[in-house]
Amino acid sequence: MKRNKSWITSIVIVLLVMLSTACAANNTEPNAAKENDGGTNAGAKEKEERVFSSLKGDLTIPVEPQRVIGLSVVYPEFLYALGVTPVAVQNYHDDFPSYLQEAFKDTLKMGLAQTPDFEAILDSQPDLIIAPTWWADKDYDQLSKIAPTVLLPQRDNWRDELRDISDVLGKKEQAEKVIQDLQTKEKEAKEKLHSIVGDETVLYMMVMDKEIVIYGINSDRGIFIHKALDLQPIEDFPQTELSLSISLEKIPEYNPDHLILQLDDESSEAVQNRYKEMVNSSLWKNMTAVQNDHVYVVGGKEWFSLGMSPLADTYAIDDIVKAFESKK
Numbered sequence: 001m002k003r004n005k006s007w008i009t010s011i012v013i014v015l016l017v018m019l020s021t022a023c024a025a026n027n028t029e030p031n032a033a034k035e036n037d038g039g040t041n042a043g044a045k046e047k048e049e050r051v052f053s054s055l056k057g058d059l060t061i062p063v064e065p066q067r068v069i070g071l072s073v074v075y076p077e078f079l080y081a082l083g084v085t086p087v088a089v090q091n092y093h094d095d096f097p098s099y100l101q102e103a104f105k106d107t108l109k110m111g112l113a114q115t116p117d118f119e120a121i122l123d124s125q126p127d128l129i130i131a132p133t134w135w136a137d138k139d140y141d142q143l144s145k146i147a148p149t150v151l152l153p154q155r156d157n158w159r160d161e162l163r164d165i166s167d168v169l170g171k172k173e174q175a176e177k178v179i180q181d182l183q184t185k186e187k188e189a190k191e192k193l194h195s196i197v198g199d200e201t202v203l204y205m206m207v208m209d210k211e212i213v214i215y216g217i218n219s220d221r222g223i224f225i226h227k228a229l230d231l232q233p234i235e236d237f238p239q240t241e242l243s244l245s246i247s248l249e250k251i252p253e254y255n256p257d258h259l260i261l262q263l264d265d266e267s268s269e270a271v272q273n274r275y276k277e278m279v280n281s282s283l284w285k286n287m288t289a290v291q292n293d294h295v296y297v298v299g300g301k302e303w304f305s306l307g308m309s310p311l312a313d314t315y316a317i318d319d320i321v322k323a324f325e326s327k328k
Contacts, residue, residue: 052168054150055133056140061148062127063170069124069147070165071116071131076104077309078162079130081178082171088124090116093265093301099315115139122146130168132161158308182310186228189317193229196328200257202231203289207263207278209270211245214254219243220307224316225260251283258296259289260320265300296323 052061067087070079076089080103088108096104108124110117116139121129126147133151136143143149152164159179166175204215204225217226217233219242226233234256238244246254265271278284289295298319305312 052150055153056144056149056151059148059150061150061168065128065169067124067126067128068169069121069126069129071129071143072135073112074158074161074305074308075130075132075165076100076107077305077311078158078165079169080104081162081310082166082169082174084169087126088120092304094267095301097299097302097304097312097315099302099311116143118142118146128168130165158310162310178310182313185314185317189321190228190230192321193231193324196324197231197258199232201234202226202258202260203234203237203254203256204260205262207261207271207275209264209268209274212248212251212274212278213243213245215243216241222307224307224313228313229317229320231258248278248281248283251278251287255288257288257292258294258324259287260296260298262298262303263300271300293327296320296327298323 048063049060050063051058068079068084069088070076070086071090073090073092076086079086085103086107088110090112091109092112110120129143129147129149131151132154134154137151140149140151150168155161162175166172204221206213215221216237225231234254263271263275284290302315306316
């Protein structure tokens with residue numbers, strides 16, 4: 001009987017030890033898990049954000065933003081060139097250019113106004129807004145209440161703008177590749193066009209609803225046509241002017257061998273009427289380029305950002321080489 005009592009006592013002691021151990025484990029495990037979770041979350045948070053030195057001071061921005069808005073008409077093209085599809089854009093034309101239509105099919109169009117559509121921007125739930133300071137400085141306080149907003153300096157060359165944006169997104173290598181790929185394409189196009197045109201002169205003209213504009217070699221479009229592609233400009237264009245607004249009667253004064261003609265907005269009735277008036281006039285019909293069938297009509301929205309965006313320039317190179325080859 002005494003032996004049985006000792007045996008029972010031993011069992012009770014073992015059970016108490018097991019129970020004590022289990023309780024200790026239950027009290028310890030949640031704390032350990034909490035510490036592990038805390039370490040993981042802290043590391044993730046550190047990876048998700050970084051401090052960027054902007055024109056408005058240091059900003060905390062996402063390392064890999066998922067919902068980006070680039071204000072101004074050209075910034076969305078820079079974003080897409082760097083592999084980022086904006087969630088909302090400001091747009092001049094009702095439709096996107098063909099080289100962006102599929103990519104931007106789910107992108108909100110906010111129109112183009114002096115004051116951006118703050119409600120649309122808010123509804124788009126951006127985690128980052130990027131804009132040139134000359135475009136959005138006046139709206140910075142309101143924009144920064146919606147999402148971290150980086151204002152970038154005004155640049156004379158789109159390549160510098162692309163590099164600025166790539167710095168914000170951490171995509172510097174991709175920006176340099178975009179620039180290099182375009183340089184390669186320009187070189188190949190230059191060789192093809194020279195074999196077709198040689199030293200014959202080329203003029204770039206745009207028909208707008210209220211005016212006809214021609215572009216010199218120092219404008220964005222002129223730099224692309226006459227420097228990047230090395231097409232010979234006419235001799236009589238004033239070297240100090242970026243562009244000139246001319247009347248129909250002045251057209252004979254600028255008489256190139258080849259004429260690149262852009263309609264500002266193909267869907268505009270006013271643009272179409274001005275274009276018809278021009279091409280039906282005797283002044284137009286007597287031009288050298290017209291008589292030799294060396295007029296190349298290009299699209300409005302596809303060429304809208306020409307000389308200001310690598311995507312627009314890439315599209316235009318293919319367009320112009322195809323047009324010149326078709327009439328050689």
